[in-house]
Amino acid sequence: MTVLGRTWDCFEIGFSGPTRRAPGVRRDVQKAVGAIRHDILIAYWHIVHDNTEYRELGAEWMQRRRGVDAQQKRLVAQLEKLGLKVTDEAEQPAA
16 A cells, blocks of 8 residues: 555554554564473472472562672672672771
Protein backbone atom coordinates (compact mmCIF):
# COMPACT_ATOMS: atom_id res chain seq x y z
CA MET A 1 0.00 0.00 0.00
CA THR A 2 1.39 3.40 -0.92
CA VAL A 3 0.21 6.60 0.73
CA LEU A 4 1.74 9.91 -0.33
CA GLY A 5 4.81 8.16 -1.69
CA ARG A 6 5.44 6.05 1.44
CA THR A 7 5.26 2.28 1.45
CA TRP A 8 3.60 0.61 4.44
CA ASP A 9 4.88 -2.96 4.40
CA CYS A 10 4.64 -3.82 8.09
CA PHE A 11 1.24 -2.34 8.92
CA GLU A 12 -2.26 -2.24 7.62
CA ILE A 13 -3.61 1.17 8.47
CA GLY A 14 -7.23 1.12 9.55
CA PHE A 15 -9.60 3.24 11.60
CA SER A 16 -8.10 2.09 14.91
CA GLY A 17 -4.46 2.35 13.79
CA PRO A 18 -2.05 -0.45 12.94
CA THR A 19 -3.69 -3.87 12.96
CA ARG A 20 -0.46 -5.88 12.93
CA ARG A 21 2.52 -5.64 15.24
CA ALA A 22 5.95 -4.71 14.04
CA PRO A 23 8.22 -7.69 13.34
CA GLY A 24 10.13 -8.81 16.41
CA VAL A 25 7.74 -7.58 19.09
CA ARG A 26 6.28 -11.03 19.72
CA ARG A 27 9.75 -12.58 19.66
CA ASP A 28 10.84 -10.40 22.60
CA VAL A 29 7.81 -11.48 24.64
CA GLN A 30 8.55 -15.12 23.90
CA LYS A 31 12.16 -14.66 25.04
CA ALA A 32 10.96 -13.21 28.35
CA VAL A 33 8.52 -16.07 28.86
CA GLY A 34 11.28 -18.57 28.09
CA ALA A 35 13.59 -16.92 30.63
CA ILE A 36 10.93 -17.12 33.35
CA ARG A 37 10.27 -20.77 32.52
CA HIS A 38 13.99 -21.43 32.83
CA ASP A 39 14.15 -19.76 36.26
CA ILE A 40 11.20 -21.82 37.49
CA LEU A 41 12.74 -25.02 36.13
CA ILE A 42 16.06 -24.31 37.87
CA ALA A 43 14.31 -23.60 41.18
CA TYR A 44 12.30 -26.83 40.83
CA TRP A 45 15.45 -28.83 40.08
CA HIS A 46 17.24 -27.51 43.18
CA ILE A 47 14.22 -28.24 45.39
CA VAL A 48 13.86 -31.80 44.08
CA HIS A 49 17.61 -32.55 43.91
CA ASP A 50 18.38 -31.29 47.42
CA ASN A 51 15.12 -32.73 48.82
CA THR A 52 14.23 -29.46 50.54
CA GLU A 53 11.01 -27.58 51.00
CA TYR A 54 10.34 -24.36 49.14
CA ARG A 55 10.85 -21.26 51.23
CA GLU A 56 10.00 -17.70 50.27
CA LEU A 57 13.05 -15.44 50.33
CA GLY A 58 11.08 -12.42 51.45
CA ALA A 59 10.66 -8.87 50.26
CA GLU A 60 14.03 -7.67 51.55
CA TRP A 61 16.00 -10.45 49.82
CA MET A 62 17.16 -8.20 47.01
CA GLN A 63 18.31 -5.55 49.49
CA ARG A 64 20.32 -8.14 51.43
CA ARG A 65 21.83 -9.46 48.22
CA ARG A 66 22.59 -6.10 46.64
CA GLY A 67 23.20 -4.09 49.80
CA VAL A 68 26.38 -2.19 50.67
CA ASP A 69 27.62 -4.85 53.11
CA ALA A 70 27.16 -7.66 50.62
CA GLN A 71 28.94 -5.66 47.92
CA GLN A 72 31.83 -4.93 50.29
CA LYS A 73 32.19 -8.63 51.12
CA ARG A 74 32.18 -9.54 47.42
CA LEU A 75 34.81 -6.94 46.53
CA VAL A 76 37.08 -7.92 49.43
CA ALA A 77 36.82 -11.58 48.43
CA GLN A 78 37.68 -10.72 44.80
CA LEU A 79 40.74 -8.71 45.83
CA GLU A 80 41.94 -11.46 48.19
CA LYS A 81 41.50 -13.99 45.41
CA LEU A 82 43.88 -11.87 43.34
CA GLY A 83 46.45 -12.16 46.14
CA LEU A 84 46.03 -8.72 47.70
CA LYS A 85 45.79 -8.14 51.44
CA VAL A 86 42.72 -6.07 52.25
CA THR A 87 41.84 -4.21 55.42
CA ASP A 88 38.50 -2.50 55.60
CA GLU A 89 38.41 0.74 57.49
CA ALA A 90 35.67 3.33 57.50
CA GLU A 91 36.66 6.58 55.86
CA GLN A 92 36.89 9.51 58.28
CA PRO A 93 34.71 12.43 57.23
CA ALA A 94 36.64 15.58 56.29
CA ALA A 95 36.52 18.20 59.01
